[in-house]
Amino acid sequence: MKNKMIKTSLLVCGLLASANVLAADASLANLSEKQRIERLERMMNSDVLREQTQTVQSLREEVSALREQIEQQEYELESMKQRQRNLYLDMDRRISNAEAGGRNNASFTAPVPPPNTPGGNTVVPVVAGDVDGQATYSRAFALLKEGQYEQSIKAFEIFRKNYPNSKYADNAQYWLGEANYVSRDYKKALSEFQQLIAQYPESSKNSGARLKIGYVYFELKNWSAAREALQQVVTLYPDTTVAKKATERLQRIKREGH
Numbered sequence: 001m002k003n004k005m006i007k008t009s010l011l012v013c014g015l016l017a018s019a020n021v022l023a024a025d026a027s028l029a030n031l032s033e034k035q036r037i038e039r040l041e042r043m044m045n046s047d048v049l050r051e052q053t054q055t056v057q058s059l060r061e062e063v064s065a066l067r068e069q070i071e072q073q074e075y076e077l078e079s080m081k082q083r084q085r086n087l088y089l090d091m092d093r094r095i096s097n098a099e100a101g102g103r104n105n106a107s108f109t110a111p112v113p114p115p116n117t118p119g120g121n122t123v124v125p126v127v128a129g130d131v132d133g134q135a136t137y138s139r140a141f142a143l144l145k146e147g148q149y150e151q152s153i154k155a156f157e158i159f160r161k162n163y164p165n166s167k168y169a170d171n172a173q174y175w176l177g178e179a180n181y182v183s184r185d186y187k188k189a190l191s192e193f194q195q196l197i198a199q200y201p202e203s204s205k206n207s208g209a210r211l212k213i214g215y216v217y218f219e220l221k222n223w224s225a226a227r228e229a230l231q232q233v234v235t236l237y238p239d240t241t242v243a244k245k246a247t248e249r250l251q252r253i254k255r256e257g258h
Contacts, residue, residue, distance in 0.1 A: 133163035170203035211242045223258040
């Protein structure tokens with residue numbers, strides 16, 4: 001699905017460029033050589049090329065935004081699946097315990113491993129020729145989606161160290177904060193989200209980071225800081241999903257009397 005959307009955008013870009021070339025050829029067909037040169041010079045000096053450049057740039061930005069949306073949706077979907085698996089395992093354990101008559105539960109059932117159970121090789125090697133570290137980033141993100149949060153944190157930290165100028169650097173910084181947040185290391189998560197905003201002020205991930213900062217303060221029971229951070233999200237990003245979530249959390253704070 002993701003590749004199809006990207007290919008469609010690139011195809012549109014190519015068709016736009018081709019249409020302009022064909023139009024230019026048709027208009028030049030009946031002109032003398034001198035007139036053709038003059039016509040081409042006028043075209044070069046006109047807004048045509050600038051408009052084409054702006055169109056291409058706009059399409060590239062749309063493709064980039066689509067990539068980030070797909071990435072976020074993939075993470076949320078995998079998180080939901082992980083929660084469902086954990087609920088199923090817990091239910092299965094409870095049923096087994098009940099069937100065993102509650103006699104020495106540890107002897108009859110194995111403990112349910114937490115999502116963050118270590119496993120496998122967590123070393124993420126540097127791939128030669130991969131300037132932006134796409135392969136390394138993808139591995140770290142895959143670990144996060146699988147619920148291997150501790151390994152994911154290590155992998156993203158390796159990525160951040162080896163590819164500080166990567167085009168994925170701001171995304172990696174955001175997911176570092178997210179991995180620490182779901183691991184309940186709230187102070188570390190707060191630091192990572194704040195670093196994202198300070199280091200990448202133009203990142204599209206900042207809206208989500210500001211929302212999570214509000215959530216972190218909520219978990220730390222710092223109600224005044226939580227209200228301030230969440231209200232800032234509502235003010236900076238009106239009529240967006242993050243603003244809606246911030247408003248819902250503000251209402252919860254008020255409802256619970258904090």
